[in-house]
Amino acid sequence: MMVSGDLMSKKNQIRRQVSWVIILIFLIISTSVGGFLWVKYEIDRKNNNNNQQEIEKEKAREAKRVELIEKSALLVKGYYYQEAIELLKSNPEVYNDKLKNEVKKIEDFVAALQPYTGRIEQVFFHSLIVYPELAFGPKSSEPQGYNYWMTTQLEFERMLPLLMERGYVLVRISDLYEVDAQGNVSAKTLYLPKGKRPLLISVDNVGYPESRKKDGFASRLIIDNNNEISAVIRNLEGKEVISRTAEVFPIVDDFVKVHPEFSYRGAKGMLGITGSWGVMGYDPKIPEEALEAKRIANRMKELGWEFVSHSYTHAGGKYFSENSTLEGIKEDTELFKKWIVPIIGDSNVFIAPFGITLKGELYQYFIDEGYTFYLNVDRRSQPRIIGKSVLMPRINLDGFVMNRDKAYISEHFFDVDKVYDQRRPPFQ
């Protein structure tokens, strides 16, 4: 039995060893599988993290693309085509086929622009009548003159969308003409989208004598708290308030903000400054006021406005009338240079007082003084290059013209019935 007992223990020993081997194999397999699974899990986790990060990054890039496309569309609306293309290409990290496609769309649009060959219209205004009850009221200093030669705030605000509907776009004279170093002037090709046409606007005088202030016009321009140009006006209670609608300038600025397509590359209009009326409500002969006027002029230039000469005296007789003399206009021009140019800067545009067209050596005098563009008043003719100058007609969009030339204005600019302010007194 010993033998059999030995055999038994040997069998047991072998069985135990086999068990150990099995356990060992099991352990080896399970740890390696576990390890493998763990490593795999870790790799996946990392990959997932990387993927997640990559997704987030792409989301951010896509958001940037959307932003670039929106901003470039706004630039295109304002006729800043090259700038829009440059903006789309400005960030190589986000530049992809989508942006490439946007660039292509703009390039195709630019290629389809047509040189503009139609009429060139220039319209002009005076300061706006804000309170017709004062301007046409019993205490007004010149109700008849205002009814003829002025435009009300309401009329001006009604005109802008109608002008835009007709395709008008504000431009600068320098978008239409080129002047070389010798003073030779030539027409410049202006490329506009189909259906668009250029419009020049000018505002005469932009001065606020006491009579105007009490007759329902603005009192002065200011730079407001938002660094915008606003008008100060006495309200009906006689209290001074800041207004965005009491003058042409804030109205146009705000309109262009909403409708960038109404302004070619930021163009607004011209202010025809007259010395003897003060400059935008400031006395050029009082140093602090002259300084303030200059600050306002500089800000307005940034906003797209231009400053031009409307003479110093704005007077008749030897200055600007049938009896103008060379001596008279020389004296006027010297005064303008002395008192007004330091505030508004140089300009090559002269707006003739009373729209008078000087002749011969008197006209030549302005060309020689560097005024290439001579602006008069004429509702039918078109700009004409004369020697080294351009004689540019302008149309007054005021009570007189809306009454006396209604059909023409309705045909060329806007339906007068949709604009005319019924608060005006009967036209006589």
Ligand SMILES: [Zn+2]
């Ligand atoms: Zn004038």
